[in-house]
Amino acid sequence: MTTPGAGAFESTFYEATQAISAGMEEIQTEYRNLEERLNRVLRFLFPPISDGLIAAFEKLNGIMHKFMDALQQLITEPGYPPALFRIGDSWEIEVGQKLSERAALMAPARLAAATSFEGRAAKAYGFAAEEQSKATESFMSLSSSMKSALHELANSQIMFLLAVGVAVTTAVVAIASAAISAGTVVGAPAAPAIAIAGVSAAIIMLLSLAPIIYDAYSKMKTAIATMDSELRGSAGMPDGKWPTIGEQITNNQKPWKVETD
Secondary structure: OOOOOOOHHHHHHHHHHHHHHHHHHHHHHHHHHHHHHHHHHHOOOOOOHHHHHHHHHHHHHHHHHHHHHHHHHHHOOOOOHHHHHHHHHHHHHHHHHHHHHHHHHHOHHHOHHHHOOOOHHHHHHHHHHHHHHHHHHHHHHHHHHHHHHHHHHHHHHHHHHHHHHHHHHHHHHHHHHHHHHOOOOOOHHHHHHHHHHHHHHHHHHHHHHHHHHHHHHHHHHHHHHHHHHHHHOOOOOHHHOOOOOOHHHHOOOOOOOOOOO
């Protein structure tokens, strides 16, 4: 069962991974059943039928190794989609919303000091505050884009695991059907062929999944590059850098002085 309080997304991930694990155990159990039943039936068969059955089972063994190798490669490091989902939400809540609040607070009109003095100092102060506010606002859209990219990658990982589960189920059904067929002398010769057909189809499914997850990671990488480019080209980031306080404050031609009137 899922962890109490887990969201629907995390529940789906848990169920998908549990289905794959259970399916792998079932494959091993049914494969042992198939092998044991074929060994029992072989005592009642004569060449060339027995020889053909042995050769077919050896072929099945090779195909099973290919299936398990492909499966292990795909699920060794499947990632953790719920974490991507939570991090995406954090970008919106912890980064986007807080930056929005800070940008509003940094606007000259919101600062108490903005109306406390006048002259060149006030203008320089207002200019610097406005530039800092614009730079902060530039990051606000970035948080939404990052959330979308992370959620899309998480969804791709979930769909990937669900598809792996379908391939595992296909193999389970094929091997279980072959084990049933192997329970009789009449059905035994056809058993390896039944398993070979189903497991071969499962291998094709697994091989077709690798490009899907690689494409998802590629899209994530492209999205990050696009966000970086948009950020550097935004109005709030002159020359692709965070704005300095400006020459109006640091390099004035006239020295600062107190205005008496």
